[in-house]
Amino acid sequence: MDGHSPTNRRDRAVIIGAGLAGSLAAVYLARRGYAVDVYERREDPRLAPAGIAGRSINLGLSARGMRALHDVGLLNDVLKRSVPMQGRVVHSPDGSVGFQPYGVRDHQILHSVLRDELIAVLVDAADAQPEVRFHFGWRMHRLDRDRPAVTVVSEQDGESLDVTADLVVGADGAFSTVRQQMQHGLRANHSQEFLDWGYKELTIPVGPDGQPRVRLEALHVWPGEHGLMVAHPNLDGSLTCTLFMPYEGESSLATLTSAEAIRAFFRHNFPDAEELMPHLVEEILSHPTGHLVTVRTSPWHHADRVVLIGDACHAVYPFYGQGMNSSFEDCLVLDRCLDEHRDRGAALAAFQAARKPHTDVLADLSTENFIELRDRVHRPGYVVRAAADRL
Ligand code: FAD
Secondary structure, eight states, X not given: OOTTOOOSSOOEEEEEOOSHHHHHHHHHHHHTTOEEEEEESSOOTTTSOOOOTTSOSEEEEOHHHHHHHHHTTOHHHHHHTEEEEOEEEEEOTTSOEEEEEOOSSGGGSEEEEEHHHHHHHHHHHHHTSTTEEEEETEEEEEEETTTTEXXXXXXXXXXXXXXXXXXXXXXXXXXXXXHHHHHTTSSOEEEEEEOSEEEEEEEEOOOTTSSOSSOSSSEEEEOOSSOEEEEEEOTTSOEEEEEEEESSSSSSGGGOOSHHHHHHHHHHHOTTTGGGOTTHHHHHHHSOOBXXXXXXXXXXXXXXXXXXXXXXXXXXXXXXXXXXHHHHHHHHXXXXXXXXXXXXXXXXXXXXXXXXXXXXXHHHHHHHHHHIIIIITTSTTOOOOOOTTOO
């Protein structure tokens, strides 16, 4: 029997959340022979791209994520929609700009891809399997972890449905309802830590000549004590920037309330960025602020019935650029564990045992990288060894 053969009878999986982890998990579970129902509270991202307030617009795909996409034959589709980043360009506060290549091998470069496009590829791939059904506009309201079953409620008209399954997969993000209800009343550890910095998405549009305003095939980083900015390239030649800053204090998001304050802050901290960003002021004043959270939790599963994947069990700060990549890796490792263990409870336990040590380290590294970028990189003579883009 090959590793991807269906289970003996068609088990039924219910996945909560059609984000990055849930959509890829649907592809993997369908390949294992599960009948899969995915419930997502938002609308179909292919019809109404989320443009989710406060969520990152594009993401850096690295070797871990690529491996998981390759395993289900989706890597080429995704790479076609992404821009390779050959290295990072560091824009120092003193105005100097340096390029640092990632490496010579293909797997050492990163790829910048739009979140909406990536989700669309994953949802399309899962939807193409006859065993998978997506239910958009349905929010999970209640989990019965022992049956297992979920109650989902229509966002449109409040209709409520009970859905039973053999396996419930909680892929519902950092503030997971599945996690809360799976762990409720049990011996469970849980911590969530918000960073006292938030972020805003901004843009470097193409220049008046239709050409990119900066070197396109690179991740751009503006390190600094009072704020950090990273920019990922898009296929159309624009770049999407994420500005990270403290919420409060003398130099903070709270102080960027006028055109003068915004321009003065940029001139002082990111001297070469202002002229690249013609919509800077409007964007800062009108774009929502996103929050950053680290989640550590245990257990990740309940018996053989419920399992968490992605940010639901290991949200990390984005300064290592690995949250999505490790969520994709979850799908691959969960598949391997289901392959290796006849007993699903043992497979889910093996999954947590295999993944949690890695994601705990990732949470630490992501915090350390934040401190590095904030406190050290801007110092004169510092050689950047850490950036928001590690493999
Ligand atoms: P999510 O993407 O949060 O998806 C969860 C889904 O569940 C959502 O669609 C939500 O609507 C749905 N949902 C929630 N509750 C319910 C419910 N009750 N019922 C039904 N549906 C529900 N990672 C990288 O690897 N590389 C990067 O470059 C990178 N950059 C980032 C930059 C920023 C600024 C941020 C904030 C994150 C970044 N990440 C990056 C991390 C990455 O975005 C996350 O790790 C990833 O989105 C996790 O995917 P997920 O599917 O687990 O969760």
